[in-house]
Amino acid sequence: MALTFIYPEYEVIRNSERCITCRVCERQCANEAHEFLAGIDKMVCDDSKCVNCHRCVSLCPTHALKITKSGNTYKQNSNWGGKYIDEIYKQAESGGVLLSGMGNPENYPVYFDKILLNASQVTNPPIDPLREPMETKISLGAKPQNIKRDKDGKLINNLPPRLSLSMPLMFSAMSYGSISYNAHECLARAAKELGILYNTGEGGLHNDFYQYGDNTIVQVASGRFGVHPDYLNTGAAIEIKMGQGAKPGIGGHLPGAKIVGDISRTRMIPEGSDAISPAPHHDIYSIEDLRQLVYSLKEVTNYQKPVIVKIAAVHNVTAIASGIARSGADIIAIDGFRGGTGAAPTRIRDHVGIPIELALASVDQRLREEGIRENVSIVVGGSIRQSADIVKAIALGADCVYIATAALMALGCHLCRSCYTGKCNWGIATQMPELKKRLNPDIGYQRLVNLINAWRHEIKEMMGGMGINSIESLKGNRLMLRGIGLNEKELSILGIRHAGE
Amino acid sequence: MKRVYVNEKWCLGCRLCEYYCAFQETKESDMARALKGIKINPRINIEEKNGISFAVSCRHCEDALCVKGCITGALSKKEEVILIDKERCVSCYTCILSCPYGAISPSQDGAIKKCELCTDSASGIPACVKGCPNNAIVFEERLG
Numbered sequence: 001m002a003l004t005f006i007y008p009e010y011e012v013i014r015n016s017e018r019c020i021t022c023r024v025c026e027r028q029c030a031n032e033a034h035e036f037l038a039g040i041d042k043m044v045c046d047d048s049k050c051v052n053c054h055r056c057v058s059l060c061p062t063h064a065l066k067i068t069k070s071g072n073t074y075k076q077n078s079n080w081g082g083k084y085i086d087e088i089y090k091q092a093e094s095g096g097v098l099l100s101g102m103g104n105p106e107n108y109p110v111y112f113d114k115i116l117l118n119a120s121q122v123t124n125p126p127i128d129p130l131r132e133p134m135e136t137k138i139s140l141g142a143k144p145q146n147i148k149r150d151k152d153g154k155l156i157n158n159l160p161p162r163l164s165l166s167m168p169l170m171f172s173a174m175s176y177g178s179i180s181y182n183a184h185e186c187l188a189r190a191a192k193e194l195g196i197l198y199n200t201g202e203g204g205l206h207n208d209f210y211q212y213g214d215n216t217i218v219q220v221a222s223g224r225f226g227v228h229p230d231y232l233n234t235g236a237a238i239e240i241k242m243g244q245g246a247k248p249g250i251g252g253h254l255p256g257a258k259i260v261g262d263i264s265r266t267r268m269i270p271e272g273s274d275a276i277s278p279a280p281h282h283d284i285y286s287i288e289d290l291r292q293l294v295y296s297l298k299e300v301t302n303y304q305k306p307v308i309v310k311i312a313a314v315h316n317v318t319a320i321a322s323g324i325a326r327s328g329a330d331i332i333a334i335d336g337f338r339g340g341t342g343a344a345p346t347r348i349r350d351h352v353g354i355p356i357e358l359a360l361a362s363v364d365q366r367l368r369e370e371g372i373r374e375n376v377s378i379v380v381g382g383s384i385r386q387s388a389d390i391v392k393a394i395a396l397g398a399d400c401v402y403i404a405t406a407a408l409m410a411l412g413c414h415l416c417r418s419c420y421t422g423k424c425n426w427g428i429a430t431q432m433p434e435l436k437k438r439l440n441p442d443i444g445y446q447r448l449v450n451l452i453n454a455w456r457h458e459i460k461e462m463m464g465g466m467g468i469n470s471i472e473s474l475k476g477n478r479l480m481l482r483g484i485g486l487n488e489k490e491l492s493i494l495g496i497r498h499a500g501e
Numbered sequence: 502m503k504r505v506y507v508n509e510k511w512c513l514g515c516r517l518c519e520y521y522c523a524f525q526e527t528k529e530s531d532m533a534r535a536l537k538g539i540k541i542n543p544r545i546n547i548e549e550k551n552g553i554s555f556a557v558s559c560r561h562c563e564d565a566l567c568v569k570g571c572i573t574g575a576l577s578k579k580e581e582v583i584l585i586d587k588e589r590c591v592s593c594y595t596c597i598l599s600c601p602y603g604a605i606s607p608s609q610d611g612a613i614k615k616c617e618l619c620t621d622s623a624s625g626i627p628a629c630v631k632g633c634p635n636n637a638i639v640f641e642e643r644l645g
Contacts, residue, residue: 018533022520028513059634061520062533434552440511440635 005089007072008047012056018064019043025056025065030423030435053416055425087346098346101419101429103246103338103383103405106350110338111357111490112389116499118480120467127469129460135470136167136456140377140399141306141330160330161306163237166195167456168394168471172335172381172402173219173241173310175203177254177263177275178342178419179408180436183428186411186444188212193445194452197236199402202226202252202277204266210234217308220297222251223277225267229300237331238297239308240290242281245339245356245382247348248312252277258422258431287323294328306330313337313359313382314352318366325367325375333402334359336382340405342429343420356382357396361494364397364476387458396494397476410451411444502581503642505545505618505627507556511637512547514554519543521632522558525619542608544616545629545638556629556638559583559604559616567596567605567615575612582620587612 012033021043026034033049034056036042050067057065074082087098120126127134141162148156171187178201185208191198192215199217204226209216218235220227232238243249254275264271284290294307309324310333311317317334324332336356341349360380367373380393381402390401409415412426419429427438459471468474482499483491491498520536522543529535545558561583568576568583575589576596590612597605597613608614618640619627630640 017537020520020533020536020539022516022536024515024517024520027515059515059517061517061524061632062531062536064533434513437511438513438635440637443636 004093006086006093008050008070009086010050010052010067011047011070012045012050013066013068014043014045015064015066016042018062020062020064022061024059024061028055028059028425030425030430030432051416051418051421052414053418053425054414099343099420100346100349101341101343101417102413102415103340104350104353105417108337109355110383111355111486111494112385112392114484114486114490115357115392115494115496116482116484117388117391117395117462117466118482119465124467126467127464129457129464132464132469134460134464135472136459138165138168138400138471139163140165140379142376143374145374161304162330163197163306165197165400167452167459168398168400169384169390169452169455170196170217170379170400170402171198171407172333172339172404173199173201173217173239174342174404174408175201175219175225175254176206176266177203177258177431179428180424180430180439181206181208181262182436182439182441182444183408183411184209185441186439186448187407188215189441189445190448190452191215193449196452199239200226200235202241203254203263204268205231205234206262206266219310220293221277222279222281223275225269225275225277228268232297232300232305235305237306237308238301239310239333240281240293240297240329241310242284242290243310243312243314243335244341245312245335245337245353246341247344248314248337248353249279250345250348251279253343255422260431263431287327290324290329291327298328308333308379310335312339313354313356315354317354317359318362321363321378322366322370322372325370325372329376331377331379331399332363333379333381334363335402336380338383339381340383340408341419356380357393358490358493360393360398361396361478361496365495387455388462390455391459391462391474392481394471394474395477395480396496397478399475406451407448410447411439502561503618503640504561505558505616505630506639506641506643508637508639509553509555511635512555513635513637514547514549515634516547517632517634518545518556518629518638519547521628522616525622525628542606542614544604544606544614546603557602557604558629559600560602561618566599566601570595570599582618583615584617584620585613585615 023036031049034045052067074085139162142160144158148158176184187198188209192212197215197217200219202219202221202225213234214236216235217237217239219239221241256272256274307329308331309329313334313336337353377399379400380398384401384403393401424430427436478495481496483496484499522545523541524532524535527535545556547556573589575586605613605615630638
């Protein structure tokens, strides 16, 4: 189509006073937005190619570049915002479903931002984490309902297999294929150094990463890619992925173009074939079916590995979680509607699912009421953005959180939301050799370790302020939370009081 | 001795090393002011072909052909770093012809130029190493 109605979304502003025409912007832009015009010795830019990933901005040695939203406006209309108009034009040109990368960016409430933490004053004095011990270690999995003794009165160890983590945080599922080999290496090495776990996603486990098995959660999803007994037995835990926060109710599709070399081998599918993960597991249509898969996986691994069932936070999440807690699963992972993805239909990402804070509070409450909370640990994800979100999630009843978007940001991701193009300028969501080498794992893993260690310090500070010296004492401690600007219904679902109460 | 090593696996061919090298030489505080409108002549250069790229600079060879061949004694080795005495250099370019790595180049000031490991910088870390965004250029001691 010769004519496009869409004006570039961003404008690359170049300060010609500072530009020394070193051309690093041109060399580093996989979208080929920058160009050097030798005749006039000048850099120019095609704004329509810019995805606002900030690679050029970050590498420009003289800070000559910045990117702004282009000022072009349609006639003011409170109903037809510019975004809706552009989307109509895009679909009228392409005839296709709109695709998006990363999490839901729309203006829905963020409940974490409407919850405040407590601190001790006078009575129950605060604890200084620099001077006194502060425990962030946690353990995940089912807990035995009662103590059993043998005929001599000695304790029988009836503890199911559990995961031990140095802090209540794990890297959530991102497949090898959706992200690069180097990104996986960063996550695996960081998880090992930090004493936490990362997750393979549905892409299998590359041979090189079997050495990190004790820090790996291996995922089994609807496509069953890369699943075999060695894989299952190598991980510290197995995750059955039923759903994903960014796209509840739909499956996944890694285009054949990305199924090359090691990725094809690791996924155990032919090169060039599309990797299609169906929306449902075709063998799971009930909790009883789920129970069969849970026990099949336990059987393969000799009942040595905890099984996680991951679901998206949807309207009836409490009933689903209640079923999962009775299915034999050891851990429930719930992914909120802000959760990230490499690619999702925009409408699904932006309109399906519910906030993780509400899902977490209501699941925790329901499992308590039904007396089955100890059957499972709860892990929540879907936009944990900083350490205070973790503290609030734990106080709402989570045992642990999952992060992925924040982890990728530590590796360089600038949330340009173009993962699905496969041309990630930061070497994360790409398989192009010249792009994936941009992420040197020696640098990336250290940045991840730095981020998580910084969060660990902050968590200790916040716990200390509340007079709490272990994560266990914070868990489900909703008295440490107060809502701000929330209505009665929201407060009652979250199970917290309003600030001032 | 610490030397500049290059790992082509991580070299992006972004050429920032060349610009940081040229900037370091100017002793200016602001890169834009220092290099605006100037065609740089850095002591480190990126070689690239077919998607492979790496930076080349003086390796400070143990048995350095450039030092051997220098007709005026302008090139000398001091504490394992090969230095150029600009006063003595007569620009005969024998060193440029004899260097197997192409790491020596002519300059505008009547003498050849080559990497001296930023021995005169405050931090002691070569500018190309500091400026490399992907740790493709490192400054370290290696055995053998």
